[in-house]
Amino acid sequence: MSVTTPAGFRAAGMAAGLKASGGPDLAIVINDGPTRTGAAVFTSNRAQANPIRWSRQALTHSDGEVRAIVLNSGGANCFTGQFGYETSALTASETAVLLGTEAATIQVCSTGLIGEGGEAFRTAILTALPLLVEAASPEGGLAAANAILTTDTHAKTTSYTSPQGWSIGGMAKGAGMLAPGLATMLVVLTTDAALTAGECDHALRAATAVTFDRLDSDGAMSTNDQVTLLASGASGVTPKEGDFEAALADVCSDLALQLLGDAEGASHNIAITVSGAASVADAVEVGRSIARNNLFKTAIFGNDPNWGRVLAAIGTTRAAFDPDNVDVTINGVRVCSKGGPDRPRGLVDLTPREVSLDINLFTGGESATIWTNDLTHDYVHENSAYSS
Amino acid sequence: MSVTTPAGFRAAGMAAGLKASGGPDLAIVINDGPTRTGAAVFTSNRAQANPIRWSRQALTHSDGEVRAIVLNSGGANCFTGQFGYETSALTASETAVLLGTEAATIQVCSTGLIGEGGEAFRTAILTALPLLVEAASPEGGLAAANAILTTDTHAKTTSYTSPQGWSIGGMAKGAGMLAPGLATMLVVLTTDAALTAGECDHALRAATAVTFDRLDSDGAMSTNDQVTLLASGASGVTPKEGDFEAALADVCSDLALQLLGDAEGASHNIAITVSGAASVADAVEVGRSIARNNLFKTAIFGNDPNWGRVLAAIGTTRAAFDPDNVDVTINGVRVCSKGGPDRPRGLVDLTPREVSLDINLFTGGESATIWTNDLTHDYVHENSAYSS
Numbered sequence: 178m179s180v181t182t183p184a185g186f187r188a189a190g191m192a193a194g195l196k197a198s199g200g201p202d203l204a205i206v207i208n209d210g211p212t213r214t215g216a217a218v219f220t221s222n223r224a225q226a227n228p229i230r231w232s233r234q235a236l237t238h239s240d241g242e243v244r245a246i247v248l249n250s251g252g253a254n255c256f257t258g259q260f261g262y263e264t265s266a267l268t269a270s271e272t273a274v275l276l277g278t279e280a281a282t283i284q285v286c287s288t289g290l291i292g293e294g295g296e297a298f299r300t301a302i303l304t305a306l307p308l309l310v311e312a313a314s315p316e317g318g319l320a321a322a323n324a325i326l327t328t329d330t331h332a333k334t335t336s337y338t339s340p341q342g343w344s345i346g347g348m349a350k351g352a353g354m355l356a357p358g359l360a361t362m363l364v365v366l367t368t369d370a371a372l373t374a375g376e377c378d379h380a381l382r383a384a385t386a387v388t389f390d391r392l393d394s395d396g397a398m399s400t401n402d403q404v405t406l407l408a409s410g411a412s413g414v415t416p417k418e419g420d421f422e423a424a425l426a427d428v429c430s431d432l433a434l435q436l437l438g439d440a441e442g443a444s445h446n447i448a449i450t451v452s453g454a455a456s457v458a459d460a461v462e463v464g465r466s467i468a469r470n471n472l473f474k475t476a477i478f479g480n481d482p483n484w485g486r487v488l489a490a491i492g493t494t495r496a497a498f499d500p501d502n503v504d505v506t507i508n509g510v511r512v513c514s515k516g517g518p519d520r521p522r523g524l525v526d527l528t529p530r531e532v533s534l535d536i537n538l539f540t541g542g543e544s545a546t547i548w549t550n551d552l553t554h555d556y557v558h559e560n561s562a563y564s565s
Numbered sequence: 566m567s568v569t570t571p572a573g574f575r576a577a578g579m580a581a582g583l584k585a586s587g588g589p590d591l592a593i594v595i596n597d598g599p600t601r602t603g604a605a606v607f608t609s610n611r612a613q614a615n616p617i618r619w620s621r622q623a624l625t626h627s628d629g630e631v632r633a634i635v636l637n638s639g640g641a642n643c644f645t646g647q648f649g650y651e652t653s654a655l656t657a658s659e660t661a662v663l664l665g666t667e668a669a670t671i672q673v674c675s676t677g678l679i680g681e682g683g684e685a686f687r688t689a690i691l692t693a694l695p696l697l698v699e700a701a702s703p704e705g706g707l708a709a710a711n712a713i714l715t716t717d718t719h720a721k722t723t724s725y726t727s728p729q730g731w732s733i734g735g736m737a738k739g740a741g742m743l744a745p746g747l748a749t750m751l752v753v754l755t756t757d758a759a760l761t762a763g764e765c766d767h768a769l770r771a772a773t774a775v776t777f778d779r780l781d782s783d784g785a786m787s788t789n790d791q792v793t794l795l796a797s798g799a800s801g802v803t804p805k806e807g808d809f810e811a812a813l814a815d816v817c818s819d820l821a822l823q824l825l826g827d828a829e830g831a832s833h834n835i836a837i838t839v840s841g842a843a844s845v846a847d848a849v850e851v852g853r854s855i856a857r858n859n860l861f862k863t864a865i866f867g868n869d870p871n872w873g874r875v876l877a878a879i880g881t882t883r884a885a886f887d888p889d890n891v892d893v894t895i896n897g898v899r900v901c902s903k904g905g906p907d908r909p910r911g912l913v914d915l916t917p918r919e920v921s922l923d924i925n926l927f928t929g930g931e932s933a934t935i936w937t938n939d940l941t942h943d944y945v946h947e948n949s950a951y952s953s
Contacts, residue, residue: 258904
């Protein structure tokens with residue numbers, strides 16, 4: 178179960194010398210067709226890394242044709258100036274030469290420390306590329322997944338096989354900086370279903386909107402996020418209408434929850450479900466405001482069902498709500514009803530890793546779930562020491 | 566140097582039994598005139614505590630006349646329903662009877678845990694009020710300042726005396742949840758200058774806009790914040806135009822920096838100055854986005870000048886800027902110039918508690934400073950254990 182589960186794909190991962198640890202840091206996923214349609218969504222951060230700048234324009238120029246995607250850890254190649262942009266462009270053009278195609282059909286992703294991406298970085302990647310392409314095989318999915326990790330503790334992969342005979346594979350990295358609009362999250366999805374580039378784009382946007390976009394581990398939005406879908410058509414099957422979209426959303430949800438489970442230093446996975454909202458936008462805004470509230474997040478770390486902090490967070494939003502008519506339920510215990518204390522907070526058991534926080538706004542019929550983590554000593558430790 | 570420094574004021578603080586610790590938890594500041602003008606600014610959180618609801622309408626009904634302000638720690642009286650509102654109203658009316666005035670001239674503030682404010686809370690306050698008023702004296706400023714503390718490690722007071730003969734005194738509490746729009750921050754300012762209620766309101770709004778409103782310790786906005794100014798006119802002096810406004814802003818700045826210095830678990834005070842901005846609003850938005858970025862805040866805790874996280878935070882704003890033309894200077898060392906690496910990050914010494922982060926956006930001539938803290942193990946510890 179990886180990006181090479183669907184037919185028509187080869188992948189590889191290797192150590193190119195980008196990471197001081199000597200660990201694997203360069204990956205490729207190659208689409209051998211027969212079709213090579215693709216789609217991608219990019220970080221909405223206005224400070225965008227050089228690989229994002231490259232990949233966005235390349236996808237436009239190729240009209241949605243994607244032959245391969247090259248990904249590196251060990252350096253974000255962000256705020257590295259014109260030299261850094263040329264490194265992303267050279268990575269694409271060298272890969273294109275090796276595969277006998279156009280540079281515009283090569284997507285490039287990087288992750289690691291911002292500001293890293295100088296001469297040594299470029300040389301290491303360009304030197305390794307021929308070996309990487311040579312190594313690519315239908316068994317290389319897991320090696321690729323391992324080569325894109327940074328502070329992740331393990332590789333994240335998934336797959337789905339349809340009764341119709343087509344399948345979807347995926348890999349993801351990201352263990353911090355997860356936030357709306359995507360966040361240092363690199364995801365590659367592959368399928369052997371027969372899809373046009375437009376169908377890929379439509380399905381990818383629909384799936385990410387309700388999965389990765391609703392993951393908000395620490396509110397910090399990355400400069401390097403990219404989620405890419407590659408379709409080979411190798412199964413020869415065109416999915417029934419709606420089937421592919423539904424399966425892709427499931428695959429994305431699976432990877433999103435794997436990312437959440439491996440978020441830096443987290444000790445709880447928190448599903449914040451806002452129901453009774455006047456609109457989905459209201460539900461999402463309320464969920465995010467809670468997910469980003471450090472006081473709520475530290476309370477959950479301390480196994481403290483401090484529902485006052487939930488209401489204080491809701492109060493900072495523009496969502497339709499009446500502070501005197503809000504219910505808050507934590508792990509099944511309604512601790513606040515009609516904006517006042519309900520059942521004793523001592524009844525709430527917060528020792529399990531999984532936490533459900535359910536808010537009812539009583540202003541409509543819409544709902545949304547936002548996933549986040551608690552704020553822990555380990556989060557502070559990992560992120561205070563990251564670049565040193 | 567306290568709220569009783571200006572002539573015409575009495576104050577007191579006492580233990581009313583609200584805090585389990587038995588520490589002082591109830592305070593009063595009484596304006597003996599001859600004038601009793603006042604003004605207040607309240608939290609912009611839409612979830613507002615009962616004392617905020619009371620005080621806001623009382624100030625409107627009294628046309629800016631404020632005879633006294635009663636403040637308690639040991640319970641926020643927020644999300645405590647109609648009973649809680651009546652407790653605030655009863656606190657005001659009982660105080661009014663004791664002082665021979667109208668309830669609408671009594672401001673009420675509470676701080677502590679949300680959801681706390683039941684029968685025992687009300688009884689404790691109402692029982693203590695006669696003793697509190699009896700104890701009020703021109704020497705009671707420090708006792709009042711001590712009685713409003715929660716997780717603060719020490720009382721915050723200040724004063725200023727004008728060459729013209731009028732003075733300003735102040736006290737503040739707040740050691741967490743400091744955020745824009747004010748946040749569990751209770752501040753009382755007194756003056757014996759002769760001012761109308763309109764002049765008080767104008768000066769208070771101008772001063773808080775550039776001081777308390779630019780303090781963003783942890784991005785969490787409280788339900789209970791209030792900053793109140795009381796003017797007695799006891800000096801008989803009407804300040805020269807502009808003098809009072811300037812002095813009040815200085816006094817507020819002094820208290821704001823005292824709050825910052827005592828923020829929960831912080832190990833660095835960070836002054837984020839954004840210059841070269843197209844507007845003050847842009848400068849404030851950029852400053853806040855950095856101040857609220859947990860990755861930046863943990864990096865400073867780790868003495869790590871990780872400027873990439875600064876640029877990633879700027880990228881999430883709507884401010885006018887060009888990612889390829891931004892300078893970032895940390896403690897005097899320009900580590901990023903024109904959106905790329907400049908001087909080595911190793912030159913930055915982050916061991917002092919005071920940190921200056923200077924951003925130049927090169928898009929205009931406006932600037933603003935936002936004050937924040939780092940995100941530390943102690944912050945997580947204090948806030949994970951607060952209500953348990």
